[in-house]
Amino acid sequence: MGIAVGIDLGTTFSAVACVGADGEPKILPNSSGEHTTPSVVAVAEDGSVVCGDAAKEAQLMGDANVASFYKTNMGNAGYVEYLRGCEFDATTLSSTFLRHLIADVSRANGVQIDSAVVTVPAYFEAPQREATLEALRRTGVRALGTLNEPSAAAYAYGLMSADAAGDRTILIYDLGGGTFDVTVARLSGREIRVLSSTGNHQLGGRQWDSALSDFILDQLCDAKGLDRDDVESDLTPSDINTLAVVSEQVKRDLTNRARTRARVMAESVSGTIEVTREDFEEATRHLLMLTTDCCEEALREAGLTWAQVDGYILVGGSTKMPQVREYLTGKVGSGPIGGNVNPDEAVALGAAVYAAQKCGTTFSLPGASAAAPRFSLGALPKLVDCTAHSMGMIAESEDRSRYVNSTIIGKNTPIPATNSREYAVRATPSRPGSLEIYLLQGDDPAPLNNTVVGKYVVPEIPGERGREAHVKVSYSYTENATIEVGATLASSGKSLEVQRAEVESDLSRFLNAPTDNDVKGGDHGPVDARVMICVDVSGSMFGKGFAAAEEAVDSFLNSVDGFGVEVGLMYFADRSMIASWPSCNYSDVIGGTRGLGFTDFDTALEYSKSAFINGGGKGFYCSKAYGCGGGNEADPLDEFFMWRERRDVQTDGYSDVALILTDGYWDDGACKSARRNAKTLKRDGVTIIGIGTPGADLEFLKEISTSDSYAGLFDFSELGTAFSSIGRSISSGSGISI
Numbered sequence: 063m064g065i066a067v068g069i070d071l072g073t074t075f076s077a078v079a080c081v082g083a084d085g086e087p088k089i090l091p092n093s094s095g096e097h098t099t100p101s102v103v104a105v106a107e108d109g110s111v112v113c114g115d116a117a118k119e120a121q122l123m124g125d126a127n128v129a130s131f132y133k134t135n136m137g138n139a140g141y142v143e144y145l146r147g148c149e150f151d152a153t154t155l156s157s158t159f160l161r162h163l164i165a166d167v168s169r170a171n172g173v174q175i176d177s178a179v180v181t182v183p184a185y186f187e188a189p190q191r192e193a194t195l196e197a198l199r200r201t202g203v204r205a206l207g208t209l210n211e212p213s214a215a216a217y218a219y220g221l222m223s224a225d226a227a228g229d230r231t232i233l234i235y236d237l238g239g240g241t242f243d244v245t246v247a248r249l250s251g252r253e254i255r256v257l258s259s260t261g262n263h264q265l266g267g268r269q270w271d272s273a274l275s276d277f278i279l280d281q282l283c284d285a286k287g288l289d290r291d292d293v294e295s296d297l298t299p300s301d302i303n304t305l306a307v308v309s310e311q312v313k314r315d316l317t318n319r320a321r322t323r324a325r326v327m328a329e330s331v332s333g334t335i336e337v338t339r340e341d342f343e344e345a346t347r348h349l350l351m352l353t354t355d356c357c358e359e360a361l362r363e364a365g366l367t368w369a370q371v372d373g374y375i376l377v378g379g380s381t382k383m384p385q386v387r388e389y390l391t392g393k394v395g396s397g398p399i400g401g402n403v404n405p406d407e408a409v410a411l412g413a414a415v416y417a418a419q420k421c422g423t424t425f426s427l428p429g430a431s432a433a434a435p436r437f438s439l440g441a442l443p444k445l446v447d448c449t450a451h452s453m454g455m456i457a458e459s460e461d462r463s464r465y466v467n468s469t470i471i472g473k474n475t476p477i478p479a480t481n482s483r484e485y486a487v488r489a490t491p492s493r494p495g496s497l498e499i500y501l502l503q504g505d506d507p508a509p510l511n512n513t514v515v516g517k518y519v520v521p522e523i524p525g526e527r528g529r530e531a532h533v534k535v536s537y538s539y540t541e542n543a544t545i546e547v548g549a550t551l552a553s554s555g556k557s558l559e560v561q562r563a564e565v566e567s568d569l570s571r572f573l574n575a576p577t578d579n580d581v582k583g584g585d586h587g588p589v590d591a592r593v594m595i596c597v598d599v600s601g602s603m604f605g606k607g608f609a610a611a612e613e614a615v616d617s618f619l620n621s622v623d624g625f626g627v628e629v630g631l632m633y634f635a636d637r638s639m640i641a642s643w644p645s646c647n648y649s650d651v652i653g654g655t656r657g658l659g660f661t662d663f664d665t666a667l668e669y670s671k672s673a674f675i676n677g678g679g680k681g682f683y684c685s686k687a688y689g690c691g692g693g694n695e696a697d698p699l700d701e702f703f704m705w706r707e708r709r710d711v712q713t714d715g716y717s718d719v720a721l722i723l724t725d726g727y728w729d730d731g732a733c734k735s736a737r738r739n740a741k742t743l744k745r746d747g748v749t750i751i752g753i754g755t756p757g758a759d760l761e762f763l764k765e766i767s768t769s770d771s772y773a774g775l776f777d778f779s780e781l782g783t784a785f786s787s788i789g790r791s792i793s794s795g796s797g798i799s800i
Contacts, residue, residue: 064176066206066421068214068413069163071156071180071194073133073266074239075379076101077407078167078175079414087218087411087418092163093170098406099163103155104128105145113162122307124300129155134240134263136197137189156197164201177204179417181409183236184210184243184259184450187503188515191543206420207542212236212245213447214412215377216254218403230372231257232399233360235390236409237353238378240266244356246364246371255446257364258474260356267313267380270346274309274337277345278324281335293331301328316342317382343385350385357393363474373399377408416445448474453537453545456500456509457485458576460771462791465572467502467509470537477543482536484552488794489525496521497533499547500565509572517563520549525590525717533558576794591792592628592644592716593618594702595651598724600635601692607725607755610778612655614723614785619648621789628716631655636691638701641684694728697735699750699766703743718748719792722763723781725755733762740766753784 067090070077075098078090089097094115104117105127112120121128127145135141135152143150150158164175180198182191191208198205212234219232229250236243243261247254283290297305308326315322321338343350361367374390376398381387382405391397403411449471457468471481489495497520504512523531532552539545549558595618597603597611619629630644631651642650690696702720720743728736740750752763752773763773776784 064174066177066179066414066417067175068209068410068415068417069160069178069180069198070211070214070410070413071133071160071182071197072098072101072238072378072409073131073241073268074101075099075406076159076163077410078163079407079410080173081414081418087414089407089410090167090171090173092166095170097404099166100130101133101159102128102130103132103145103150103159105148107146109146111158111162113159114166121303124303126299131240131268132156137187137191137193153193153197153200156194157200160197160203161201164203175203177206177417177421179206179209179413179420181211181214181413182208183241183261183263184212184245185241185261185263186210187451187513188543188545189513206417209413209416210243210245210256210259210447210450211238211409212243212259212377213247213254213256213445214410214416215375215403215408216245216247216249216256217412217415217443217445218408219249219375219399219412231366231370233357233371233374233390233394234377235353235357235374235381235386236261236377237380237386238266239380240264240268242266242353242356244353244360246360246366249443251443253444253446255476256448257366258360259448259450260360260363261450262352262356265349265352267378269349270313270380270383271306271309273346273349274313274342275305277341278309278312278326278335278337279305279331281337282326282331282333285333285335286331288331296330298329301330304328312337313342313383317384339384346385350389353386354389368393375399375403375408376405379406381405447477447541449477449479449539450474451503452505453515453539454502454512455535456498456502456572462576462787462794464575465509467504467507467512469505470535471539473505475539478538478540480536480538482534482550484532484534487523487531487533489523489531494521494525495523495531497523497535497549498563499535499549499560500569501537501545501547510569514565514569515545517565518547519561519563520558521561523558524551590626590716591719592630593622593719593721593792594630594632594640594644594705596632596634596638596698596702596720596722597655598635598694598722598726599633599687599690600694600726602726602757606778610755610781611723614781615651615655617782618721618785618789619651621786622793623648625793627789627793632698632701633687633690634696634698634701636693636695637689638696638698639686639690640701640705641686694726695732697728697732697739698722699736699739699743702748703739706748719751720748721751721753721785721788722766723753724758724763726757727759728762736762736766744768751788753781753788755781 065080067078067080077098079087080090082088091097092099099114100118102117102121104112104120104125106112117128121130129143129145129150132152132155138152141152143155168175178198180194182194194208195205215234215236231248234245234247241263242265245259246257248257280290283293304326308324312322312324316339321336323334324337325334326332371394374394452469452473453471454467454469456465459466470483471479487495487497499518501515502509502512503515506512520533523533525531534550534552536548537545547560549560550556551558595615626646628644628646629648629651631641633639633641699720743750750767752767754763754775755778756775758775760775764770767773
């Protein structure tokens with residue numbers, strides 16, 4: 063029977079661990095007796111593939127057909143290494159190395175490995191995690207899932223360290239060869255709870271080596287009076303490799319010494335210089351500061367300060383640099399805890415216990431006597447990890463000016479996590495709608511600055527009475543780091559079908575405003591909407607008010623023209639009167655608004671009186687409008703309600719909208735009637751939008767409108783823009799935006 067193991071697939075070195083027969087986690091050494099194996103792959107001259115120590119030796123000898131540090135490119139479709147003319151992507155390199163590692167460890171320890179948990183940096187997103195799992199699957203070993211590296215280390219500490227007694231808050235500082243993670247966790251006797259995680263996947267010991275190489279080259283050039291730029295331009299690949307090897311060795315020497323000598327024998331430059339630990343730390347201070355920024359961010363996201371940290375754990379070979387310990391000790395006030403947990407082995411040990419738990423293995427706790435009872439899964443501390451990134455979807459901003467990252471599950475949410483959010487969708491009873499879900503992972507407000515994990519489509523969304531259908535999109539993030547997407551109809555809770563789709567290669571349309579992507583005419587499809595524009599024709603609107611109303615209605619008609627929206631016009635003052643029935647022929651509406659350009663009250667009033675007597679007025683000055691009176695006693699929603707009753711429009715599949723424009727306060731009787739009618743109409747699915755000039759009662763308009771956001775006050779000069787925005791919203795089916 064095979065065993066389950068935990069694999070720390072590191073950037074520079076990897077390790078494998080299992081839970082032994084005594085119930086304690088232990089490292090499985092490789093065939094050389096070492097606890098770690100270099101994560102290096104090489105292709106020899108005969109075409110054979112070598113890994114681990116043999117590949118590392120080839121790299122040190124300057125062989126160009128060697129791949130390392132490929133872990134930082136997991137999930138990157140554009141990353142390719144060419145070894146002896148053959149292409150290798152990061153997943154292939156990882157699977158090749160893992161196959162070698164598993165076979166080597168199995169032979170050396172006389173075991174058969176049939177399942178494994180593989181660790182990943184906490185900041186890894188879904189594509190990187192999936193690529194890592196795929197690499198493990200290709201080995202033929204059953205993939206039990208991934209585990210965040212700092213969480214694995216916290217697990218190892220929580221299980222093995224004598225310092226773990228009692229509740230405490232710890233900071234896990236994980237600096238490997240090519241990646242950096244920092245995690246804040248709370249440890250208790252029964253639970254290890256991760257509070258926050260962050261990191262930098264382009265920061266690790268390799269960057270310290272590079273900075274030291276630059277320093278050594280500078281010093282050699284200065285000592286020999288050479289021009290640094292000239293020397294650098296003449297460096298061959300072999301020279302660069304020589305400098306890298308020397309720098310790595312100098313870094314290791316300075317871990318235990320105050321000074322050492324760097325001996326460089328390259329074609330372009332050679333010589334020997336002395337390098338002190340002070341020199342090294344000064345040359346790499348900027349890199350250390352990058353890790354301190356991440357530490358501060360992790361504490362801030364956990365809602366903690368350094369004073370609330372009880373201790374820290376060092377994970378990864380690069381934490382052996384004295385500058386790391388000095389920095390953290392200065393912040394925490396004491397040295398690292400869990401001293402009996404090797405920084406190079408902690409991740410693999412924690413992953414081994416996690417793997418055994420997932421397989422239901424029983425344990426005896428570390429240090430227990432042989433006669434002590436064995437414990438099952440539930441007896442060990444429960445690991446509660448958290449999301450390292452927010453998960454959302456591409457959505458339109460409320461004003462439709464841009465696309466945004468609409469977060470559904472926030473960063474640092476405990477795993478497993480499920481959450482949902484509602485979105486408006488254009489759908490009518492006769493024309494079902496659809497919703498595209500572009501799954502995002504990341505915290506940037508701009509959608510395309512995050513990782514687009516996948517695309518899903520919710521087809522055939524049934525329309526409902528009213529302007530919009532609302533779909534509740536749900537995300538579930540599992541303990542195996544998979545994301546499940548679901549959708550339900552918000553009004554009924556009915557589950558909707560969710561289909562997986564391919565993500566387009568060109569997503570540049572999301573750089574535009576949503577309104578720029580609106581399509582005119584038949585390409586968009588007709589909208590089953592019917593709008594009654596109700597214009598206040600009381601005396602206070604004469605002149606400038608009517609001129610502004612005329613422009614506003616024109617702007618609205620222009621924004622819906624070609625989308626099949628039916629539009630009608632109603633006048634109201636002391637009485638209400640429909641000037642034109644809703645239709646797609648807007649000429650009657652236009653004729654009902656033409657005010658002959660009057661901008662002053664007196665001239666407009668004089669014309670209106672004459673027009674009423676002679677029956678020759680036009681637009682807002684026609685006999686119909688003048689006959690409505692000059693006060694504010696009428697409730698336009700009363701006429702709107704009766705129009706719907708008379709025309710029997712309630713069941714014809716259209717979504718009805720009452721768009722009200724007024725400039726003042728209504729009489730008490732009109733207000734009471736409007737409140738009553740609005741309640742009934744909204745219950746029947748009618749959308750009510752209340753627009754006023756600064757003299758109108760905004761709170762009253764909010765009461766009768768579908769929601770507070772469907773009401774607003776605008777200067778005469780702003781009415782055209784507001785009505786245009788409303789028209790675009792209706793024609794696109796995206797929800798009302800004013």
